[in-house]
Amino acid sequence: MNLMFGNSISMSSKSLEFLWAKQVTISHNLSNVDTPGYKSKYVTFEDEYQKRLKLARASGSNASKTRSVIENSAYTVNESESSARLDDNNVNADAEEVEMARAQLQYQYVLQAINSDISRFRSVIRGQ
Numbered sequence: 153m154n155l156m157f158g159n160s161i162s163m164s165s166k167s168l169e170f171l172w173a174k175q176v177t178i179s180h181n182l183s184n185v186d187t188p189g190y191k192s193k194y195v196t197f198e199d200e201y202q203k204r205l206k207l208a209r210a211s212g213s214n215a216s217k218t219r220s221v222i223e224n225s226a227y228t229v230n231e232s233e234s235s236a237r238l239d240d241n242n243v244n245a246d247a248e249e250v251e252m253a254r255a256q257l258q259y260q261y262v263l264q265a266i267n268s269d270i271s272r273f274r275s276v277i278r279g280q
Contacts, residue, residue, distance in 0.1 A: 160269060161266065161269070164262050164265060164266050164269075166197070166201075167258075167262045168259065168262055168263070169227065170195065170197040170227045171255050171258050171259040171262065172259070173195050173227050173229070174194075174195040174227075174251075174255045175252060175255050175256065175259070177193050177194065177195050177229055178248050178251055178252045178255065179252075180193065181193060181243050181248050182243070182245060182248050182249070182252070184241075184243060185241070185243045185245050185248075186241070187241060188239040188240060188241055189239065189240045189241060190241045190242075190243060191231045191232055191233070191235070191241075191242055192231075192232045192242050192243045192244075192248070193229050193230065193231050193232065194229070194230055194232060195227050195228070195229050195230075196227065196228050196230060197226075197227040197228075200226070200227075200228065
């Protein structure tokens with residue numbers, strides 16, 4: 153399948169994984185908004201992916217090595233260190249809800265992009 157779509161399906165799959173993990177992490181943050189001492193968590197993917205991609209490009213990689221970079225890149229969950237409340241909890245519910253909405257919209261967009269790619273491919277197969 154990757155030969156037909158290039159790296160777009162692999163990258164979209166990794167994006168969906170990242171966005172799902174981001175939504176789960178935000179849900180945990182929101183459910184612990186009143187838990188004393190809870191530190192909010194956030195998910196990162198782009199930094200690690202960019203580092204690996206730059207290394208692959210610097211080594212003169214071909215498409216298969218780039219695909220390997222995409223498939224082997226992973227998201228990480230980090231804990232925020234700062235705290236602005238007396239109970240040592242640093243979850244900002246408003247900011248978390250905005251990030252949740254953003255992650256949900258991004259997830260829907262990626263799904264639509266995948267569906268569009270597959271629909272175009274299906275049209276080509278049918279000869280339409």
